[in-house]
Amino acid sequence: MTISRRSFLGGATGAAIVGGGAWAALIRDGVETAAPSLASTTTLTPSSTTTTAAVAAAAANAGVAESLHDRVLVVLELAGGNDALNTLVPDLGRYHDARPLVGLGDAELIALAGTDHRLHPALGGLASFWDAGTMSAIAGVAMPEQSRSHFQAMDSWRSGTAGPSQTGWLGRWLDLSLDEERNGVDDPLRAIALGGGSPALVGSRTMATAIRNPANFSLRTQRGTDADALIDAFLATSAPLVDDPTLAAAQQAIPGTLDAVALLASARVDDATGLASPTQGGTAQELLATAANIIDMEIGTRILTVGVGGFDTHASQHATHHDLLADIGAGLEAFFARLAATGHLDRVMVITTSEFGRRVTENGSGGTDHGNGGLQFVFGPTVAGGVVHGGYELNSLDRGDLPLVVDTRSVYRSALEWLGGDGAADGVFDDVSDALPLLST
Amino acid sequence: MISFNSTRETVAFLARRATWGLAPGELDELEALGVQGTIERLVDPSAAGLAEEVSWADWDFTYDRGDRDAARAQEVEAYERWIGRLLGTERPLDHQLAWFWHDHFAVSFQVVKSLPMMLEHLERCWALGRGNFRKLIREITTDPAMLVFLDGNTSTGDAPNENYGRELLELYTVGINNFSEADVAAAAAALTGWVVRRSDGHAQFVARRHDDSPQTLLGVDGVHDVDTTVAAVTGSPACPVFIAAKVARYFLGDVDTTTIFELGSVFAEADLDIATLIRATLEAGVAGKATPTVLAPLPWLAQVVKATGARAETELLAGALRALGQIPGNPPNVGGYPGASTWLASSATAARFSASTAIARATDDESPVMVAARARDWSGLADELLRPAGFSQPTITALEELGAGASTRPGEAALAVALASPDLLVA
Numbered sequence: 001m002t003i004s005r006r007s008f009l010g011g012a013t014g015a016a017i018v019g020g021g022a023w024a025a026l027i028r029d030g031v032e033t034a035a036p037s038l039a040s041t042t043t044l045t046p047s048s049t050t051t052t053a054a055v056a057a058a059a060a061n062a063g064v065a066e067s068l069h070d071r072v073l074v075v076l077e078l079a080g081g082n083d084a085l086n087t088l089v090p091d092l093g094r095y096h097d098a099r100p101l102v103g104l105g106d107a108e109l110i111a112l113a114g115t116d117h118r119l120h121p122a123l124g125g126l127a128s129f130w131d132a133g134t135m136s137a138i139a140g141v142a143m144p145e146q147s148r149s150h151f152q153a154m155d156s157w158r159s160g161t162a163g164p165s166q167t168g169w170l171g172r173w174l175d176l177s178l179d180e181e182r183n184g185v186d187d188p189l190r191a192i193a194l195g196g197g198s199p200a201l202v203g204s205r206t207m208a209t210a211i212r213n214p215a216n217f218s219l220r221t222q223r224g225t226d227a228d229a230l231i232d233a234f235l236a237t238s239a240p241l242v243d244d245p246t247l248a249a250a251q252q253a254i255p256g257t258l259d260a261v262a263l264l265a266s267a268r269v270d271d272a273t274g275l276a277s278p279t280q281g282g283t284a285q286e287l288l289a290t291a292a293n294i295i296d297m298e299i300g301t302r303i304l305t306v307g308v309g310g311f312d313t314h315a316s317q318h319a320t321h322h323d324l325l326a327d328i329g330a331g332l333e334a335f336f337a338r339l340a341a342t343g344h345l346d347r348v349m350v351i352t353t354s355e356f357g358r359r360v361t362e363n364g365s366g367g368t369d370h371g372n373g374g375l376q377f378v379f380g381p382t383v384a385g386g387v388v389h390g391g392y393e394l395n396s397l398d399r400g401d402l403p404l405v406v407d408t409r410s411v412y413r414s415a416l417e418w419l420g421g422d423g424a425a426d427g428v429f430d431d432v433s434d435a436l437p438l439l440s441t
Numbered sequence: 442m443i444s445f446n447s448t449r450e451t452v453a454f455l456a457r458r459a460t461w462g463l464a465p466g467e468l469d470e471l472e473a474l475g476v477q478g479t480i481e482r483l484v485d486p487s488a489a490g491l492a493e494e495v496s497w498a499d500w501d502f503t504y505d506r507g508d509r510d511a512a513r514a515q516e517v518e519a520y521e522r523w524i525g526r527l528l529g530t531e532r533p534l535d536h537q538l539a540w541f542w543h544d545h546f547a548v549s550f551q552v553v554k555s556l557p558m559m560l561e562h563l564e565r566c567w568a569l570g571r572g573n574f575r576k577l578i579r580e581i582t583t584d585p586a587m588l589v590f591l592d593g594n595t596s597t598g599d600a601p602n603e604n605y606g607r608e609l610l611e612l613y614t615v616g617i618n619n620f621s622e623a624d625v626a627a628a629a630a631a632l633t634g635w636v637v638r639r640s641d642g643h644a645q646f647v648a649r650r651h652d653d654s655p656q657t658l659l660g661v662d663g664v665h666d667v668d669t670t671v672a673a674v675t676g677s678p679a680c681p682v683f684i685a686a687k688v689a690r691y692f693l694g695d696v697d698t699t700t701i702f703e704l705g706s707v708f709a710e711a712d713l714d715i716a717t718l719i720r721a722t723l724e725a726g727v728a729g730k731a732t733p734t735v736l737a738p739l740p741w742l743a744q745v746v747k748a749t750g751a752r753a754e755t756e757l758l759a760g761a762l763r764a765l766g767q768i769p770g771n772p773p774n775v776g777g778y779p780g781a782s783t784w785l786a787s788s789a790t791a792a793r794f795s796a797s798t799a800i801a802r803a804t805d806d807e808s809p810v811m812v813a814a815r816a817r818d819w820s821g822l823a824d825e826l827l828r829p830a831g832f833s834q835p836t837i838t839a840l841e842e843l844g845a846g847a848s849t850r851p852g853e854a855a856l857a858v859a860l861a862s863p864d865l866l867v868a
Contacts, residue, residue: 079774148622149611151776188787196766196779197786210786216764217788220795222802224849225857233847233858234794236839246694246733247833249785250863257790309774314604315592364600365592370607399622 069181072295073419074304074350075170076284076328077198080311081150083321083368084357084375084402085392087123088137091116094394095360102317102362114386122325125333126377133385136438140373140390140405146356148370148401150312153355158200160409161430169409170303171203172428173416178206181302188256189263189299194287195307207252208303209260213282214290219261231258263299284308284331292338295348302419311354315365328352332379349380351415357402360394373402376411382418384440407433414438443731448472449829451727452479457827457868458692458731459483459723460533461740462747465809465825476727483534484571484720494535496564497526504556516556521755523563523769527743528753538715539567540739541691546581546613547772548590555586558642559770562586574684574713575675578614582667583644585637591775594637598652601629608775609674619679620659627656631670681709685718692722694732700725735781736868738765738789742796745860748826749810751803761799764792784866797860801853814859815852817845822859836862 085095086102089109096103109118112130117137119127129135143156156162160169167175174191178184188207197210211217221227238254287306294301308328313321332350339345357374373392390406397403413435416425425435445451452471456463460483463471471479482489500522506512527536543566550559562584569577581587587605588594596602606629610620634651635644651666658664661673674680682705689696689704704721711717725731736744742761746753762768766789772778783789804811813822819840823832832840839862840855847854859865 147617148607148625149617150774151611152617193786196773197782210783210788212766212783212786212788213764217791218795219791221798221857222848222853225798225854226844226847229843229847230798230854230857231794233839233843233854234861236842237833237836237858237862237864239835242833242835244733244867246735246781247863247867249781250735250866251835253785253787253790254863257787260787261791312604312775314602315595362600363602364597365595365602367592367595367602369603 068419068421069302070347071419072302072304072344072348073170073415074291074306074348075198075200076288076332076350076352077200077305077307078311078324078328078352078354079150079154079307079309080313080354081153081356081358081370082311082324082352082354082374083313083317084139084354084373085360086317086321087120087325088139088375088388089118089120090139090392090394091118092392092394095392098361098394099368100362101366102368112386115388117388120322120325122322123329125329129336129379130386134379134381134383135385136378136383136387136389138376138378138389138406138408138411138436139392140402141376141408141411142356142373142404142406143408144404146372146404148356148372150355150370155199157353157355157408158198160200160412160428166202167204168198168200168202169412169416169428170198170200170305171206171208173420173424174201174206174208174303175203176427177420177424187300189260189301191303191305192260192294192301193305193307194290195282195305198305198307201303201305207256209256211260211264211290214264214287217261217264219258234258263297264294282308284327285334286331288331288335289338292335292342292344295339295344296342313358313367314363314369315367317367336379346381349378349383349415349418351379351411352377353408359400360397360402361400371401372398373404376408378411378415378438380418380439382439384438389436389438406436409433410436411438442729443726443733444729445727446830448476451476453827453829454726454731454868455479455483455723457736457744458726458734459537461527461530461536462744463827464747465750468824468827468829480720480723480727483723484716486532486535491531494530494532497522497567500560506554512556517755519556519560520759520769524743524758527739528747534719535567535571538570538719539563541688542566542570542577543770544691544772544777545687546587547775547777548586549772550770553586553589555589555642558586558589558637561642563770571716571719572714574680574708574715575671577715578609578675579667579671581613582609582632582671583635583646585642585644588635588637588644593632593635596629596633597650598630598633601626601633601652603629605629606632609670612775614674614683615659615677615679616683619677619683624658627658627664628670628674630654631656631658631664631666635667675713678709681705681713684708684713685722688718689722689725692719693726693730694734696725696730696732700730733867735784736866737778737784738762738767738793739769740868741765741784741793741866744827745797745800745865749800749804749856749860750808751800752805753800753803757796757799757803761792761796764795765789766792793866794861798857800860801857804853804856806850806852810856810859811852814856817841817855819859822856823864826859826865828864832859832862832864836864 086104089104108121110124110127111118147153158168159165186206188209191201191208193201193208193210196212201208221230238251241248241251291304291306310324339348354374357371358368359371363369393403409429410433413425417435449472530536548562553559565580565584591605592602593605603625607625609628611617630652634647636647638645653665656664658673659677664670664673685704685708686701689701707721708718767778810825819837820831843855
């Protein structure tokens with residue numbers, strides 16, 4: 001982050017930077033006393049809210065971060081199997097034939113420049129990113145031989161390996177880059193999982209920090225006790241490590257937690273971008289707001305995962321899927337607005353994942369069953385925008401499912417090469433799948 | 442492997458794994474019963490002379506989600522009844538099994554949205570949870586909450602919904618790699634026609650919504666309805682091993698494969714009688730087959746609340762469970778509540794510390810744990826907290842170094858640190 005870039009974007013957006021904020025106060029209070037309530041909201045100020053179009057345009061012009069080590073990869077995990085065909089809708093008669101009830105009508109869809117594919121109406125706010133050239137999509141994306149089981153498919157998406165693996169694709173990158181980036185000394189804040197831990201982050205020599213609900217992430221003590229002494233004693237239970245690996249794992253969790261609480265207490269909530277302070281946690285909007293705060297703190301975090309569930313839409317999926325995508329769309333818009341306001345837009349790439357797309361033909365419940373080929377979105381300043389990679393091959397279905405057109409490991413590979421430079425993905429994957437040309441050269 | 446140096450250590454292990462914690466003095470009673478006596482009392486409480494429990498959900502009320510305040514009050518009352526029952530029961534293993542099956546089926550109130558249906562489901566998990574597994578699966582398959590949760594309610598012969606058929610095979614009976622996609626489709630078709638009647642919320646079979654054509658399921662021909670489906674899936678040789686493995690991991694931790702296959706054989710030979718499987722599982726545990734496990738938030742909280750006798754108001758319990766990330770009745774997905782790595786994550790670690798300070802505050806001066814903490818009697822405190830072998834050396838050192846002035850009330854700070862310690866998280 002530089003002053004000049006902040007000034008540039010500040011000029012483009014007119015958003016003021018406000019430090020401190022309700023969340024920091026909340027955590028500070030929480031450490032000192034038993035905080036009575038978590039409800040602390042900031043006032044919305046629509047007049048100063050950055051317009052999405054301005055952010056998208058700024059993103060297109062933001063250029064490349066000074067150092068690769070400043071870059072942050074955000075992986076937005078949509079658990080349950082997001083319905084690809086109703087998220088980025090193909091202009092094909094077979095789509096409507098297969099989905100008389102579940103299919104979306106032409107009138108409500110959002111057109112995108114340069115493609116026949118159209119967006120779900122709840123994602124309309126993202127069209128400006130597409131048009132500005134900072135967003136692309138990958139359709140028909142899957143892992144080879146992917147299962148229709150949530151758990152097997154999630155395992156393979158998160159491991160990035162054809163067979164079983166003890167580590168995740170992000171964890172292996174954290175492992176492999178540890179020497180070069182950190183002289184071999186691990187820091188659990190290099191990778192932070194919001195909305196629950198992600199197996200993608202599991203490494204063999206690195207640890208990630210998992211925070212389910214940022215609003216509840218605090219250490220509380222009672223009046224009439226010495227908070228510092230209690231926290232020191234809690235830390236003291238963690239060392240030296242005992243022989244039993246389970247007890248040792250419980251010990252190892254403590255120091256990183258105390259560090260994370262202390263650091264996140266200084267996260268800011270910026271009133272000017274109109275973000276509500278995180279309260280209950282769990283929605284994409286709240287988790288992405290926290291992610292933006294963490295990026296702004298510049299604590300050396302290189303990877304953030306954001307986990308959101310509920311995409312297993314077997315029945316009556318219209319309303320459910322609409323609400324889920326609206327949360328994602330609003331969350332991403334606010335996230336990028338926040339990054340623009342704080343001058344971090346050029347440091348961040350976002351990719352979405354989901355363990356499978358859904359069956360092409362609707363079931364009798366107004367929903368869709370588990371399928372195969374899915375959809376990913378990619379956002380970032382150096383993304384070659386406005387492109388649908390791969391595609392929906394509705395004429396060559398595999399057992400009623402969209403077939404694999406793009407191997408998601410080629411998306412992962414591109415993301416890691418952006419994050420860590422050429423060769424960053426070497427050793428992470430067990431095959432030699434090429435990187436997808438996601439980035440502008 | 443966990444080995445034991447005394448009867449007291451062995452029965453404390455059983456209490457940590459198969460009860461919801463012990464009140465002060467109860468560990469002495471179990472020690473007097475002995476190891477086998479404790480197992481029998483847990484597995485067959487009627488034979489041990491304990492009174493039968495009446496249905497805990499037998500609670501007559503009118504539930505109207507339109508009346509939000511009244512519905513919310515009833516939901517809070519249901520929650521208090523449920524947690525109160527876990528903490529107060531004389532038959533804790535029955536409620537461990539009810540919880541195990543709730544976790545196994547992972548039916549979520551957030552999806553079901555009807556409190557009476559959810560209670561009826563939990564009641565089934567309790568009432569059938571120690572009986573025959575085939576009967577349990579049969580009843581859960583047409584349980585109204587399940588019909589809503591996994592969409593059997595809207596599945597028709599013309600366009601079957603695969604949600605329940607898939608999870609019946611993958612998660613409930615035989616496990617992944619023991620069925621094919623054709624089996625999923627077969628189960629889905631054979632189970633069509635069961636709906637939840639709007640008028641009274643009961644399950645009903647509607648023949649015109651059903652596909653009665655014969656299916657082949659797991660190699661069994663002629664499967665066409667709920668009974669033949671249940672017979673096919675529970676008749677698979679994979680079923681007793683799959684269930685035994687899950688039960689063994691729940692009660693014993695990371696169990697070796699040989700033990701799992703032995704327990705699977707016991708379960709199969711007992712015609713899928715759950716109580717027989719549980720008895721064999723606990724016996725394997727006391728014979729040294731168990732490994733240390735991380736306690737999930739609800740058992741951790743129940744154990745510390747019972748041991749301290751803390752005045753645990755709903756607000757404290759609900760707030761702690763929420764912050765810890767395990768909300769009874771709301772598993773995060775169809776896989777059930779998450780595993781150890783989630784409870785070791787930063788969120789849960791911070792929440793455990795905060796809950797420990799609140800529970801220590803809610804503990805009376807006369808409580809045996811507080812007496813021991815005040816006296817700086819760390820081995821006595823560990824014993825009261827179901828760790829008769831004592832705390833680990835780092836925890837003892839941390840308690841030693843904690844000044845007596847760390848809390849205005851003597852002992853409170855030390856009790857809080859002991860409750861939050863890694864020792865209490867690991868069973």
